[in-house]
Amino acid sequence: MDDRGHAHLGVLSILAIVLGFAIPALGVSGRLEQMVTWTFILGQWGLPMVPWLAVGGGLSFLHPTAFLWGGLLLVSMVIMTWQAAVQPAGVSGKQRSEPMVADD
16 A cells, blocks of 8 residues: 555545534534535545555455545535535625724
8 A cells, every 4th residue: 555545634634624614604504514514524534444444454345435435525515615606795604793994
């Protein structure tokens, strides 16, 4: 096995951090928030486990499940992309009670 698995885990970890900020910033809540969170978590851990178990552990029958885990990651990202696209301009999840005054 080579070092490519480390890079994938790094990218997935960065995406998890960004997702942690994006969910409240876009005001995603309720069942949609749960769906985004759980599809990402399952995909984030399932996808790297496939090569480790299939190649490293000799469980080659697990290879096709990579499509499932990758699909779960795609579902979470598509939902968040849709939320960002349909959000009205100037609206965010954390609303301010009064406008900010510029120092002129």
